[in-house]
Amino acid sequence: MSTVSASESPVTVVGLGLMGHALAAAFVAKGHPTTVWNRSAGKADDLVAAGATLADSVQAAVEASPLVVVCVSDYDAVHALLDPVGPALAGRTLVNLTTASSSQARDTAEWAAKLDATYLDGAILALPQGIGTDEATLLYAGPKAAFEEHQATLAVLGEAATVYLDEDHGLSALYDMAVLTIMWGVLNSFLHAAALLGTANVKATTFAGMAATAINVTADYVAAYAPQIDAGEYPATDATVNVHVGGMQHLLEESKALGVNAELPRFFLELAGRAVAGGHAEDSYAALIKQFRAPSA
Incomplete structure (x- = not known):
């Protein structure tokens, strides 16, 4: 049995856009050995200064940790990055926090299974500045055992709400779309109201x-x-x-x-x-x- 504590569990973050950078920073801040990769390596400078390790390739990033978190622009980008290094995902848990549809989430789960990787699909209900605070809620769907194995690590991203939904990989994406339709409905109504009062x-x-x-x-x-x-x-x-x-x-x-x-x-x-x-x-x-x-x- 591993003697690595939850706070020492290694994690890799692939993609350092505004949200990916915030995810990696939260892991680093909580003491997790954090490996990062981004197409533009300069985005990792402050993370490296804080203790993260910059991998020189996607493959090296994946191989560095048993838990790999990816957050990029869309699922096409996910596959463009990970398809070429698919065999390296075997035996690891891939957590995909990229926004997409429920069908894309389910299709990606099937893809990961063929690679002998465990897959959790997730959704982030927060702005980047809310990551690692009580303001962030993150939703996860997929094998419950995998979620429970990494729950303590994932919990640093949303200190108040790290929510497991179901074994159905598509549910996190579906919840995400449901929340977005409420958000845009409310915002559009507010803007219409502001126009009236204006x-x-x-x-x-x-x-x-x-x-x-x-x-x-x-x-x-x-x-x-x-x-x-x-x-x-x-x-x-x-x-x-x-x-x-x-x-x-x-x-x-x-x-x-x-x-x-x-x-x-x-x-x-x-x-x-x-x-x-x-x-x-x-x-x-x-x-x-x-x-x-x-x-x-």
Whole structure:
């Protein structure tokens, strides 16, 4: 049995973009023997000064540690780097924190299995500056035994939340996409709201606090509607879809009248109108899940 403690466990990081650099820095800061590689070696200068080892090739980087973390631009880049050194991955655990689709994650898991490598697919829910702090959440999917073996090492990347999801390698990517759609939905709505208020010379900074309150209130709707979605029953305990439609019509008219882009409220109204046409006029807003489950035309 190995006598190497969790804080001494070696790790390799391939890719030193903003996020990859932050990952490597977190490992170094916690005392892990950290090997790094990047196409532009200069990006590793400060890491080397802090104690990391710069590998002179991808193969040397992979061979340096039993745990290899890769974080690059996309999965094409992952394979461009790792396909040529595939045999070196045998017997090692590869953790891929590159953003991609669930199908790409599952395909890469099959690729890794053919190389006799253990594969964990991950997703990072944080900005680079949040890595290694309580602000970071990282999700992992793949063999649970592999996650548990390296959990203490991976935990330094997100001190408060290192989350194991399931054996299905695609779940981390799918969660990532789900979180991103919420993020962009909220941000686009905030920008539309700021544009509306801007017509009255209200600064976005003035509105920001109230916008945050609205986002927090919306979180309460999420908690209330999730059980309805799972049950497939949508009792209107707050407001019916018809009531929402009335508000959406006002939002659309106001946007047009003020010369603000009306595409977002028009989209809201179109979805709700389909729900009404589908017999959900008196149901809760959660009934619109059916519109999102249906493939787009």
